[in-house]
Amino acid sequence: MSAARREPGVPAPAIFVIESKSAHETKAWGRRLASLLEGGELLGLIGELGAGKTCFIKGMARGLALREEDILSPSFTLIQEHHGRLPLFHIDLYRLDAASLEDLGLREYLFSAGIAAVEWFERLREAEDLDFLAVRISYAGANARRIEFRATDERHATLIARLRSHFE
Numbered sequence: 001m002s003a004a005r006r007e008p009g010v011p012a013p014a015i016f017v018i019e020s021k022s023a024h025e026t027k028a029w030g031r032r033l034a035s036l037l038e039g040g041e042l043l044g045l046i047g048e049l050g051a052g053k054t055c056f057i058k059g060m061a062r063g064l065a066l067r068e069e070d071i072l073s074p075s076f077t078l079i080q081e082h083h084g085r086l087p088l089f090h091i092d093l094y095r096l097d098a099a100s101l102e103d104l105g106l107r108e109y110l111f112s113a114g115i116a117a118v119e120w121f122e123r124l125r126e127a128e129d130l131d132f133l134a135v136r137i138s139y140a141g142a143n144a145r146r147i148e149f150r151a152t153d154e155r156h157a158t159l160i161a162r163l164r165s166h167f168e
């Protein structure tokens with residue numbers, strides 16, 4: 001039997017996987033993604049402790065005309081706001097076992113005209129119902145990480161397509 005063919009006009013699956021061999025490389029992917037953002041995107045960062053979620057967002061700083069040093073691990077402040085080329089809301093839900101959109105005014109940050117980058121996104125109860133770009137980082141060796149980008153809607157799928165066409 002031949003493999004199933006996609007119908008013409010049906011977009012390719014919105015998933016893109018890369019392997020990063022260093023923190024530097026992970027930051028480079030953050031910078032590349034950020035260079036394509038237009039405002040209104042929601043990035044859900046998923047991955048174990050120390051996987052590289054903050055590292056990726058530090059890389060995003062460069063693509064948003066922000067300073068990397070200003071991106072901190074927001075363990076005490078759950079929300080950090082930065083104003084570069086676009087507003088960046090850096091949110092870390094680690095300290096909340098389960099968060100809801102109604103907590104901490106999250107709704108306002110997640111659905112803004114800026115960019116929301118949320119570490120431990122899976123702790124958000126409504127996560128699966130939202131339109132977002134999942135950035136899932138997993139260990140693949142001491143300094144190696146697998147980074148999977150997955151879109152749940154057309155808008156973020158277009159972003160993945162642009163990331164691939166510019167940088168793959």
Ligand SMILES: Nc1ncnc2c1ncn2[C@@H]1O[C@H](COP(=O)(O)OP(=O)(O)OP(=O)(O)O)[C@@H](O)[C@H]1O
Binds near residue numbers: 022026047053056119
């Ligand atoms: N390929 C890689 N990509 C990203 N980080 C890497 C890589 N190789 C090694 N590292 C190291 O892993 C660590 C990642 O830390 P980081 O704070 O970004 O993780 P995190 O996912 O935000 O953790 P937390 O859940 O505690 O917030 C850094 O010390 C970084 O230097």
Ligand SMILES: [Mg+2]
Binds near residue numbers: 053054055073074119
């Ligand atoms: Mg972190």
